[in-house]
Amino acid sequence: MSETRLIEISPVTRVEGHGKVTIHLDENNNVDEARLHIVEFRGFERFIRGRLLWEVPVIVQRLCGICPVSHHLAAAKAMDQIVGVDVLPPTAEKMRRLMHYGQVMQSHVLHFFHLSAPDLLFGFGAPAEKRNIFEVIRENPELGLRAVLMRKFGQEIIEATAGKKIHGTGAIPGGINRNLDIATRDRFLAQVDQMTGWALDALGIARDYVLGHLEMVEGFGTFPSNHMSLVREGDGALDLYHGRMRAVDRGGAPIFDMLDYNDYHKVLVEDVRSWSYMKFPFIRDLGPEYGWYRVGPLARMNTASHIDTPLANAAHRELQALTGGRPNHTTLANHWARMIEVVHCVEKIRELLHDPDLQGTDLRAEGERRYEGIGVIEAPRGNLIHHYKVDERDQVTYCNLIVSTTHNNEGMNRAVKNVAVQHLSGQALITEGMLNHVEVAIRAYDPCLSCATHALGQMPLQIEIYDAEHRLVDRAGQCM
Helix, strand or coil: CCCCEEEEEECCCCCECCCEEEEEECCCCCEEEEEEECCCCCCHHHHCCCCEHHHHHHHHHHHCCCCHHHHHHHHHHHHHHHCCCCCCCHHHHHHHHHHHHHHHHHHHHHHHHHHHHHHHHHCCCCCHHHCCHHHHHHHCHHHHHHHHHHHHHHHHHHHHHHCCCCCCCCEECCEECCCCCHHHHHHHHHHHHHHHHHHHHHHHHHHHHHHHCHHHHHCCCCCCCEEEEEECCCCCCECCCCCEEEEECCCCCEEEEEECHHHHHHHEEEECCCCCCCCEEEEHHHHHHHCCEECCHHHHHHHCCCCCCHHHHHHHHHHHHCCCCCCCCCHHHHHHHHHHHHHHHHHHHHHHHCCHHHHCCCCECCCCCCCEEEEEEEECCEEEEEEEEECCCCEEEEEEEECHHHHCHHHHHHHHHHHHHHHHCCCCCCCHHHHHHHHHHHHCCCCEHHHHCCCCCCCEEEEEEECCCCCEEEEEEEEC
């Protein structure tokens, strides 16, 4: 029987949450298998049962401190249906949209500058002590300051619309519990021009990185796939808050289009694997082998017909031109797409701040009571589905969540193996820099493992290397 060598990266660093990678090498040091493991159990679908429906939009935010607004709004949209509201008052919808654009902006900025920029600026194989936001600030203080202030702007938008920067209470079943006062509006308007310029500069960094390293980027963790997102009903434009579901195949042909997201369970199936707590969704008609898909910024660029803000739309066309209008499958191009969305969010924030509906007083609607609701939104990391049922006592009896990272599970696993084969196969000595290449592929998806799982206690930041006889030969790391 052939001997194998096991390498673990545990946990994956510079992502939200905890996961690990296992890489199996054969007797010739070639990669035999590589997997991303989500090793902590989430459990929210179970312990949300019995809670009252109006509590849900607040409780589910505790899945994450980075993207709580996405869960807050998805749950609120589901509860809108349960309280019988299909159309929100204009002030309520626009306040929610403003909240969401602030959320997507701050999350994208956090990921790009704080988590991924050290790899892009210093190189994937740079010393570990170099690859962090503090070194980015040391090398380029102006860039570091912009990263902090851009995220601060997004967080303050969230605070103004949700009541708090993290785990707010703004969205309620049927509407919103506040409007935007004039003084706060004017404070944001005074900053929006600067935010637009900085967002365009950040877009230039991401675009120039891809174009300047095109040969490497196109072969790094890249493979054809299906793509899925919400798009605006009618014209198929990018819409991060609401819309209908669209999926395209690797060539751009529609798999389904303008699907009412209340029918998501008719087209998507959640598969399970024995080695991960995170499920593997696929498109029912295509089956698990061919029906897996990717979501997130790049998927949204591949599914959207256009973007309804001029600066982002011009950037979208430039990205599309790279592949002649066909879907772009380049994993690292997610960073480019992510910054296009930051520009779009700033443009939408400007547009909403000039809308007098934000000062309206009609904040909540009522309707005929129902017992099931589904809310879908485009979170920073991709499509997010919340599905609930309640009883006559307003208590939750059923909860199913499909988070963005779950949709991307198969894609991330394929990226891990692709990069491991490229950079580890045939190498007798595996360095930390080589292993970071694998993490770079995962970070391109901006996974939120805390949304996909729920961790307790301390997790070790540790890499272990075993020889062919399964003896531990090296260990590095510390407890976080």
